[in-house]
Amino acid sequence: MDQKIKKPSCQLVTFSYGAVGEYLLTSVFLTEVWRAGEVERVIVFATRNREALKALSEKYPYIQLYPLISFHFLMALWRSFFVGTLVFVPMTFGLLPTHIKIAARILSLKKKSLRLGFTGLRDRSYTYDVSVPYDTRALFLENLFSLGKKAGFKLSCPAPFHFSRHPEALWRFALIENTYLVFAPFASNPKRSLPKKRWADILSVILREYPELPVVLVGSPQERTEAEHIIFLLGNVRVFNTAGLSFPHIITLITQAKLFLGVDSGLTHVAAVAHTPSVVVGNLSHPTWLPRYNPNAAIIADR
Numbered sequence: 001m002d003q004k005i006k007k008p009s010c011q012l013v014t015f016s017y018g019a020v021g022e023y024l025l026t027s028v029f030l031t032e033v034w035r036a037g038e039v040e041r042v043i044v045f046a047t048r049n050r051e052a053l054k055a056l057s058e059k060y061p062y063i064q065l066y067p068l069i070s071f072h073f074l075m076a077l078w079r080s081f082f083v084g085t086l087v088f089v090p091m092t093f094g095l096l097p098t099h100i101k102i103a104a105r106i107l108s109l110k111k112k113s114l115r116l117g118f119t120g121l122r123d124r125s126y127t128y129d130v131s132v133p134y135d136t137r138a139l140f141l142e143n144l145f146s147l148g149k150k151a152g153f154k155l156s157c158p159a160p161f162h163f164s165r166h167p168e169a170l171w172r173f174a175l176i177e178n179t180y181l182v183f184a185p186f187a188s189n190p191k192r193s194l195p196k197k198r199w200a201d202i203l204s205v206i207l208r209e210y211p212e213l214p215v216v217l218v219g220s221p222q223e224r225t226e227a228e229h230i231i232f233l234l235g236n237v238r239v240f241n242t243a244g245l246s247f248p249h250i251i252t253l254i255t256q257a258k259l260f261l262g263v264d265s266g267l268t269h270v271a272a273v274a275h276t277p278s279v280v281v282g283n284l285s286h287p288t289w290l291p292r293y294n295p296n297a298a299i300i301a302d303r
Contacts, residue, residue: 010083011041013076013107015068015090015100018049019188020266022140024056024161024273026090027063029144032155034062039086043076045103052266055247058164068103080107086151089117089126091134091143101126116151118143139292161273169249170256173216173240177256180214181206182271183239184254184262185230186223191284192263196226200233206261207238216257218250218267219243264290272297 012033016023023044030042045068046053057063066072079085087108089100108115108129117126120133130151134143141158148155170177185199194202203215217227221244231239242253251270254260260271260278264285271278272294280290282301290297 010039010085011043011076011079012039012086012088013043013045014088015103016044016046016053017090017092017097018046018053020049020052020056021269022090023053024269025141026144027056027060028141028158028161028273029148030063031060032145032158033148033153035159036154036156038153043072045070045073045076047097047099052247055251056163056270058248059162068099073103077107080110080113083112085110085113087113087115088147089115089128091118091121091140114151116147118147139289141293163251163255163270163274164248165255166248166252169245169252172249173214173242175214175216175253178258180216180257181259181261182254182257182276183215183217184219184260184265184267185217186219186226187263187265189284192265194263194281194283196230196233199230202261203230203234203239207234213238213258215239216253217241217243218245218253269293 012030014026016026033039034042041064042062043064043066045066047068050065050067054065057065085107087104089104104115107113114129116130117128118134119131132147132150145155183203186193207213207215215238217231217239219227224241224243227241227243231241242250250267254267254270254276255274257276260276262268263281263283264287268278268280268287272290275294275296278294278297280287280297280299282299286301287299290299
C-alpha cells in the first residue's frame with residue numbers, strides 16, 4: 001500500500017541510465033523537489049555517460065552526480081541509516097536492470113526510507129512504497145510530477161532549464177549567436193538517422209536557399225568520420241565539422257543557434273528544452289512529444 005512521505009526527508013537518491021533526454025527532464029523534477037524544501041540533498045548515480053550528464057548539471061550544484069560503483073554509493077547508504085532516504089527508481093519500458101533493483105532495495109532498507117516508482121510497465125516484479133501508474137499518453141515530465149504529488153510533495157510549475165554558456169565554442173569557429181544552423185544527423189540508434197546521401201541532398205537545398213547560413217555539424221568523436229563523409233558528399237566548405245567537441249561546447253552551440261536540424265536524439269532534447277527553433281526528421285520514430293516541450297519545433301516524416 002502506498003505511504004505518505006514524512007517530512008522533512010534528508011536525501012533523495014535516483015539513478016540514470018545515461019540518456020540525455022531522460023536526465024534533462026528528471027533534473028527539472030528533482031529541481032522542483034529541492035526548491036520546495038522537500039529534501040536537503042539530491043544524488044544521482046549514473047550507470048554510463050556521466051561526463052555528458054555532468055555538463056547538463058553545471059547550473060545545478062545541488063544535484064550531486066556520481067558513478068554507481070563508487071565510494072559515494074557507500075556514503076549514501078551510510079546516511080540512510082541516520083536520515084530519511086527517498087529512492088526514486090526511474091521509468092523504463094523494459095526490465096529494470098538487476099543492479100538498479102539491488103541498489104534501490106539496499107538504500108531503502110531502513111523504516112524511514114521509501115521507494116518511489118511507476119507501475120503498469122513491463123517489469124511488474126518490483127514493488128514500491130509510493131507509486132503511480134505510468135500514463136503513456138502523458139509527457140514524461142507530467143508523469144514525474146504526478147508521482148511527486150502522490151508522494152506528498154508541494155511542487156510548483158517547473159522552471160525553465162538553465163544551461164551554462166561557453167562563448168569560446170562560438171569564437172572557435174567565428175560564429176555569431178543566432179546566425180547559424182546546428183545539424184545533428186546522428187542518434188544512439190543508427191536506424192533513426194538517414195543515409196548520408198539523403199542528408200547531403202537536404203543540406204544542399206538549405207544552403208541553396210540560404211547561401212550565407214553557416215552550418216555546424218555536431219556529434220560524438222566516434223561519429224567524426226561519418227560527419228566528414230556527409231561534408232564530402234555535400235562539397236561545401238561552410239559546414240564546420242565539430243563532431244568530437246566537448247559536450248558543454250556542443251550544448252552552447254545548440255542553445256545559441258538560429259535553427260536546429262536533426263533526428264530524435266539526446267541533442268534534440270537539449271534543443272527542445274532550450275526552445276531553439278527546430279526541424280526534426282522522424283525516421284523510424286515520430287517524436288510527438290517535441291512540440292509540447294518546444295513550441296518552436298516542427299516534425300517531418302521522412303518518406
